[in-house]
Amino acid sequence: MRTAYSVETVRTAERELMARLPEGALMQRAAAGLAAACADLLGRVYGSRVVLLVGSGDNGGDALYAGARLARRGAGVTAVLLNPERAHAGGLAALRRAGGTVAGAGQGEGLVARADLVVDGIVGIGGKGGLRPEAVPLAVAAERSRAAVVAVDLPSGVDADTGEVRGAAVRADLTVTFGTHKPGLLIDPAREYAGSVRLVDIGLELEAVPPELEALQHADVARLLPVPGAESDKYRRGVVGIAAGSARYPGAAVLAVSGALRGGAGAVRYVGPAADAVIARFPETLVSDQGPAKAGRVQAWVVGPGAGEDAATVAEVVAADVPVLIDADGLRLAEPAAVRGRTAPTLMTPHAGEAAALLGVSREEVEGGRLAAVRELAGRYGAVVLLKGSTTLVASAGGQGAVRVNATGTSWLATAGSGDVLSGLAGSLLAAGLSAVDAGSCAAYLHGLAGRLTADGAPVGAHDVAAGVPAAWRDVVRGG
Ligand SMILES: NC(=O)C1=CN([C@@H]2O[C@H](COP(=O)(O)OP(=O)(O)OC[C@H]3O[C@@H](n4cnc5c(N)ncnc54)[C@H](O)[C@@H]3O)[C@@H](O)[C@H]2O)[C@@H](O)CC1
Ligand SMILES: Nc1ncnc2c1ncn2[C@@H]1O[C@H](COP(=O)(O)OP(=O)(O)O)[C@@H](O)[C@H]1O
Numbered sequence: 001m002r003t004a005y006s007v008e009t010v011r012t013a014e015r016e017l018m019a020r021l022p023e024g025a026l027m028q029r030a031a032a033g034l035a036a037a038c039a040d041l042l043g044r045v046y047g048s049r050v051v052l053l054v055g056s057g058d059n060g061g062d063a064l065y066a067g068a069r070l071a072r073r074g075a076g077v078t079a080v081l082l083n084p085e086r087a088h089a090g091g092l093a094a095l096r097r098a099g100g101t102v103a104g105a106g107q108g109e110g111l112v113a114r115a116d117l118v119v120d121g122i123v124g125i126g127g128k129g130g131l132r133p134e135a136v137p138l139a140v141a142a143e144r145s146r147a148a149v150v151a152v153d154l155p156s157g158v159d160a161d162t163g164e165v166r167g168a169a170v171r172a173d174l175t176v177t178f179g180t181h182k183p184g185l186l187i188d189p190a191r192e193y194a195g196s197v198r199l200v201d202i203g204l205e206l207e208a209v210p211p212e213l214e215a216l217q218h219a220d221v222a223r224l225l226p227v228p229g230a231e232s233d234k235y236r237r238g239v240v241g242i243a244a245g246s247a248r249y250p251g252a253a254v255l256a257v258s259g260a261l262r263g264g265a266g267a268v269r270y271v272g273p274a275a276d277a278v279i280a281r282f283p284e285t286l287v288s289d290q291g292p293a294k295a296g297r298v299q300a301w302v303v304g305p306g307a308g309e310d311a312a313t314v315a316e317v318v319a320a321d322v323p324v325l326i327d328a329d330g331l332r333l334a335e336p337a338a339v340r341g342r343t344a345p346t347l348m349t350p351h352a353g354e355a356a357a358l359l360g361v362s363r364e365e366v367e368g369g370r371l372a373a374v375r376e377l378a379g380r381y382g383a384v385v386l387l388k389g390s391t392t393l394v395a396s397a398g399g400q401g402a403v404r405v406n407a408t409g410t411s412w413l414a415t416a417g418s419g420d421v422l423s424g425l426a427g428s429l430l431a432a433g434l435s436a437v438d439a440g441s442c443a444a445y446l447h448g449l450a451g452r453l454t455a456d457g458a459p460v461g462a463h464d465v466a467a468g469v470p471a472a473w474r475d476v477v478r479g480g
């Protein structure tokens, strides 16, 4: 499991560690890791032109000490000081001793334009609000330059705790982060600014503290996925009910069923007006012409994809005393009080637009502040909420505790109907007995991986993603 901790937690752990170590030891560990990553990126350090963007805090200190290490290996290193009086004194002295030079902010843009490598030490976890105006031209110059850009701890200007980006921020090719991932490195929009992320162990001890974010890895998902045993039959493996589709959107039913058939349940039961289309494509589906309450045994329901205006079916499913996944039109049609009143697990799977409608805010607000939005929805509905999009997040019922973040997705998944596949897949895992958090996060993991494997750099349709789930599943259980 990969984890990310809040700035407050990092600060506390750093204080405890610093109290036990000689002064400056932690910063030296950080600088050593940073310099090694810069050297890897440069390939040849000797003779390279390195520009350090140095703010007034310890983030700038890391950059200066790393710059000193690179200068000792023969790089030409220039530090651009945003605030010369407040630049880290020890770091500055070390850089000068190593033969590095110092320039004022006025020369920064020209230097950045000619650099091979730009090290962004403007601001790290001490940053508040967006980038300050005097730093903006340097961030812009770094983006325009052909230089590789390495962010120290975080790309300057992004919010470490939330992943929000207000105004300009540095766009990095690589972020070298210390001690732990910060939530902003895993959540869009900030994640996009970070480039690839390299974690440097500086000895922080965080195991005893709850993380802010968790990202499942192959081994975690492999442990959670259901495997039929010798005594299994289709009922013991779980029956998932799909109440989806309408005369107008029969395809949503087909796609939800296609996901459900690949999710580990022993049988998929379909109720709704698209039974002919479902059977034509997937003859193994059990179809019923009764409503959900009379459809027969079901261990978990999926309701909502392509449901149109069928509020009665949504209400019937929400009243069921088994785990329920509510998606798409179902999110709009479900009575909030009925959802809150449920005792069996509930998993809601909105995209940003649906989440915005439920919260009464704009879509941009949800996309800019995903973590707050998913926690808020999970709190309001007392349900597990999976917020889809470029970063998929899963919050526990009530919104407290660690939020799961999915790292496997690809923007090729932004294709009509791929959400329907996801809801079928997650519903199937619910029916197979996974908790709502595990079902949602494992489904997002498999769906993202299936998208990646099937797309392989080219456009795909939602049905291709569903067909790719078995390959993703195999990849997970075989350890990649
Ligand atoms: N505390 C520690 O033990 C360690 C800290 N490390 C580094 O120290 C950093 C944290 O250092 P600090 O607490 O000094 O804080 P930072 O260096 O992140 O930022 C604080 C400084 O930046 C300025 N600033 C704040 N917001 C800004 C904005 N939006 N735009 C431009 N400037 C802004 C402030 O005036 C302040 O002087 C970490 O991110 C990491 O890079 C590492 O050396 C590892 C060890
Ligand atoms: N930019 C993106 N990067 C990664 N995944 C994305 C992106 N945009 C959408 N997705 C994923 O694609 C799926 C789209 O679902 P949804 O928005 O419900 O579409 P639909 O309603 O057409 O099925 C979700 O799993 C979502 O997380």
Ligand SMILES: [K+]
Binding pocket: 059, 120, 121, 122, 123, 124, 151, 152, 153, 154, 155, 156
């Ligand atoms: K930085």
